[in-house]
Amino acid sequence: MLFTSFGFILFLAILFPLYYLVPKRFQWMLLLAASYVFYAFAGWGCLIFIAVTTVTCWYASLQMDRLQKRQSAYLKARKEALTSEEKKAYKARVKKKKLGWFLAALLLNFGILAVLKYTNFAIVNINAISALFGGGQLQLVDLLLPMGISFYTFQTIGYVIDVYRGKYPPQENLPRFALFVSFFPQLVQGPISRYDDLAPHLLGEHPFDRRTVSFGLQRILWGYFKKMVVADRLLTAVTAIIGAPETYDGIFVLIGMFLYALELYADFTGGIDITIGIASTLGVPVKENFIRPYFSKNIEEYWRRWHITMGTWFRDYIFYPVSVSKPMLSISKKSRSLLGPELGKRVPVYLATLITWFATGIWHGASWNFIVWGLLNGVVIIISQECAPLYHRFHERFPRLGATFGWRLFQVVRTFWLMSALRSLDCYRDVPLTFSMVGTIFTRFSLTPLFDGSLLELGLGTGDWIVAGLGCLLMLGVSLRQRRGSVREQLERAPAAARYAVAFGLTFAVLVFGAYGVGYDASQFIYNQF
Amino acid sequence: MKHDVKKLSALLLALMLCFALLAGCGGNGGNNQTDNNSNTNGQNSGETGDENQETSLFIFTSNGVEIKMNAEADPIVEALGEPISAFDAPSCAFQGTDWIYTYDGFQINTYPLNDVNYVSSVVLTSDAVSTPEGLEIGGTKEDMIAAYGEDYTEEYDQCTYTRGDSQLSILFEDGAITSIEYLAVLPQQ
Amino acid sequence: MTFDELLEILNDLHPEVNFAEETGLIDNKVLDSFDIVSIVTEISANFDVSIPAGEIVPENFNSAQALFELVERLSDED
């Protein structure tokens, strides 16, 4: 069930009244039922996978907690009787058992994800290596990839790690835990929430609150606008450009990068707006996933503002543990003695950075494109770290430059294009093609396509370009307003007539200009002859 | 000065690290290029299907002119020369028109899409012509299997082979072929 | 390890920050994740106290004092 389908709207229209009509203590059960209904629409097979993840992580966490509690009780009861050595030995035994449960849950769930998502990628690579030596070739397998598996697996694993670390006690009640794993608005595309953020709200009681509900509805509407009016429209042009690399090279690659940046932003943040909006109408606050990322002044900042919950997940559960792990600390010692303290101490951080970005890349998709994309991100971050003193000195030379609007604009534009260029890796078929296409920007550059009407051959008519352009301007305007605080709160202070006009305008913009229904595909539109 | 040297060496090290890693990928990337193709194609199996079978589509030829299904019709008609007759059947209420060109021994049917006519079928109408594989009207099922193999579906007395976007339909009456038709599998409309 | 030694590590990293006073090192984005890893590595290298990843939370890194208390607690446990 897509967010943009009539079926989904109907699903929400049934859920909302029910949610506020049932006794408050049953609200979470209704949400759980709704989430499983939503998931069942993606296919019954998928339900098994989410159920396995739910049950295994729930049980492993309970076992880890039980061990921890038993240890505390044991040590407390024998506080005097045991020697320090005996205590240590006991703790070590418990730790080992705990680690066993932890690793079991981790390996099983990452294993499921890995098998479903990466088997074919592995086979393709094995075949390539095998072909080098004239070996046999394996058949690709046809595996089902459950909807949102990367998101719910990561969210649930985060919970297991937190429980293992003793950050909070586990959820004893399986159905309640199941709701945390399967909460339907964020099942498809995140955000990846933390248990201690989300669960209290999911499981709490929610009286009808006019303000949060209307804020939620506004946010949903805005999300639909971004997704259906801007993103789905631009997608046509982006697909046309990347689908025919031999036709669309040079400046088209640049245009493609630009349009894809807008399309992806509108689509992804629009989807998150819908997610957060729905959760808000249900009285559940969900963490923001984007803070105007294209206004970032450098790549590191960009990654703190784009897909935030994913970034912090990788930081907390991969980057930190890897950086402070024993092997890394010993590498640190060695590199210090080899390279001196200044450089030596940075080596492990950089190694951890590259590992983290490798993982981020492969999480995004099973292909070399994403791996190279991830690593390049890491490399750019490292280079900018290393250049920091240079920047520093540059600004010492020109102390007033840094504060000017022009300089900040330069930084923002530079970061935007850098990220757009890296992102072209998830457009083109493979890595070499991507690099050669980006190369054509320089070798076959020509401005003429901008003016000779080629843009109208990308599947969008003049009207579509105008609507998409105005939509993007509106998104820009909203982002600029956002710097002064919540746009919806600003709107709340506006006169009623203005508020209704905005709601009215946005609703009909979505209904008329939205890309949905049989008639949408312009090339197949038989009525355009009338 | 010394400081700068360290900075520089740090930068170099970082770069080397990247290149080492990238080279790692690149090394794989080299032999990977083909795989990635097969990977992408594996996902869009329709596409591969077409590409791999490009050579083995059902294509009728007349006087050296290839008549491929879903190909643009006008150049083909031009190459074949003046037809015996051309009949246009406007579709009900629509401005697009199906054309039927009759030649000696066969008929070409076209369908319109965005103001361009494409070949929708070729019907062999007499035993004066035969398919490039040598099948003709009046032949037998054995002839058909000898020419096109066993991989066909049969419905009422009609056997149909499918390759890519082309189909070959052979109709029998009392054991003899009475009709041979090339059909385009139409693109999604 | 003394509090002063810790301050020295921190000042080495960001001479421009007044670590004795600042109580929002994380919340105000004074330290980024690179800095945090550097601090943890530094403490581990110089004082033989390892800070596990689970302890890398804002509450423990927002001020020099909080960080010092964390290190104290961890060295007691060993």
Place this chain on the structure above:
Amino acid sequence: MKRILKWGGIALIWVGAFFLLQALLVPKYMDGIPDGALVREYYQETTEHDVIFVGDCEVYENFSPITLWENYGVTSYIRGSPQQLIWHSYYTLKDTLERETPKVVVFNVLSMQYSEPQSEAYNRMALDDLPLSVNKIQAVLASKMEDETLLSYIFPFFRYHSRWSELTASDFRYLFHQDTLSHNGFLMRADVRPVETLPEPKKLANYQFADVCYEYLDKIRLLCEEKGVELILIKAPSLYPHWYDEWDQQMVDYAAEYGLTYINFLDHIDEIGLDFSTDTYDQGLHLNLSGAEKLSDYFGTILREAGVPDRREDEELSAVWAEKCADYHAQAEAQYAELAEKGYLTRATTPGSQIPAGE
């Protein structure tokens, strides 16, 4: 009270805007393709009819109700739409018979050959203008292609919203009121394009009509029985698409089995007096004005034999029909004048149906 007024007003604005936009965005079929306007026009009728035709272009291009009135005093209406499939015919007829009870229903059997929906466009032209009712919903469910939604038939807005970029002045001009283009469902074409050659019909593997078509034919028959209406099956004298003998036999058998009249006009071309060098505007697919008048005149006798009365004595009807006749003759005259002047009809001639150069 004030609150109710306020919210009522707001709701009214929203609903009003929605329907206004819907009216603007749906195609009006006023330029180029009048076939799409046929279904709507029936509902402007003020008097009842003794004969109802249902079927595709082989009825609405081939029969002229005005001729039937002028020569026989027969009141008739053609409920046709382009490529009307048999389930369209059934539900259209059902809708009609809920409004009036004619003496005779005439059904053209060409659509027996289609057992599946063919195109979204024809669904739209057949169903969009049926008034909302349970009958319409059933019709949509029976006709819709896989990717079509019922909702978009109840609110065509959801189908046509993307026409915003193709709106023309005529969408605004005909926003609230559309011209009547047909003459009781008959679309007039006075131009001539003679039959020169016909493509050889290709052989079919299976000539048996599909079960689903017989199912709907039964439904049509039973519906007529229930309402006490005589059902006449016809095959219009269009030369293309080819009407196979094997198909004809099945209709002959069906009519015999249920005691219906079945007339294949292809067998009566000489009696009707049709001359395909002058009586067709598209090489035998459809009759032109003169052909339709000949066919209608011939069919009038059959209808009279079936007991359809002469209504010319009825003053109220005569007045209504006099107006219709005047419109009809005016358009006929205009078309003949245009033909004499230019040699072709601007409105009727579409790029596709022009003879390519060199022929």
